[in-house]
Amino acid sequence: MEKGSKEERRAKVIxxxxxxxxxxxxxxxxxxxxxxxxxxxxxxxxxKNIKLIAIDEMRxxxxxxxxxxxxxxEPVAEPAQKTQRAQKVEDIFPFDAExxxxxxxxxxxxxxxCRENGDSSSVKIFETLIDEEQVHFNYFDKIGEHIGKLGQxxxxxxxxxxxxxxxxxxxxxxxxxxx
Numbered sequence: 457m458e459k460g461s462k463e464e465r466r467a468k469v470i471x472x473x474x475x476x477x478x479x480x481x482x483x484x485x486x487x488x489x490x491x492x493x494x495x496x497x498x499x500x501x502x503x504k505n506i507k508l509i510a511i512d513e514m515r516x517x518x519x520x521x522x523x524x525x526x527x528x529x530e531p532v533a534e535p536a537q538k539t540q541r542a543q544k545v546e547d548i549f550p551f552d553a554e555x556x557x558x559x560x561x562x563x564x565x566x567x568x569x570c571r572e573n574g575d576s577s578s579v580k581i582f583e584t585l586i587d588e589e590q591v592h593f594n595y596f597d598k599i600g601e602h603i604g605k606l607g608q609x610x611x612x613x614x615x616x617x618x619x620x621x622x623x624x625x626x627x628x629x630x631x632x633x634x635x
Contacts, residue, residue: 465573470529472566473520473578475536476585479559480517482535484510486555489539490548491619497545499611500619502599506552507619509592511627516585523581545611549600556593560586588629595628 460468487510494503521531543551567582602610625631 460573465575466527468573469570469575469578470524470527472569473524473527473581474529474532476563476566476582477517477520477524478532478534478536479562480513480520481533482537482539483513483555483559484517485535485539487513487552489541490543490552493543494545494548495619498616499545499614501614501617502545503619504617504621505595505628505633506548507621508625508628508631508633509595511621511625512588512592512629515627515630516588519581519585523578527575546603546607549596549603553593553596553600556589556596560589560593563589591629 487506491503491507491510494500494506524531540551563582563586567579567586570576570578570582621631
């Protein structure tokens, strides 16, 4: 049996949604900063994919904001953390894999809060977001492993590649880059 009034249960769900939104806002800032730096280092293919993942995170932030508004809340606008700047290319992908891994863990906890408070619509949102964060984790983890095992040989293959995502990018997942 659910505990607390409907308003109290709704407030717990909104708090979870807003915490998730602040995490998405951090990911957007982090990944766009990395995109600019990788593009500047001439690793276009890596920069392009991080930009596409940032676009996925933008979509996530909007989905969360829309649900928060549906529940009568006010979406947060502050990122959960500060952006780590000037990262070495060797550090970016393990850092991002850990960020996605942490996000999936937190979202599973938020999903449980939503379920415990009787909000199946928010549960479905978190289920979708967790699935998409898993795709991001897989990409970051794979690239991190390649850089770790192959080092400069792998990075040399990425040097000089184009970073364009086209005029109207759908993101990493919606654009068909997820395997």
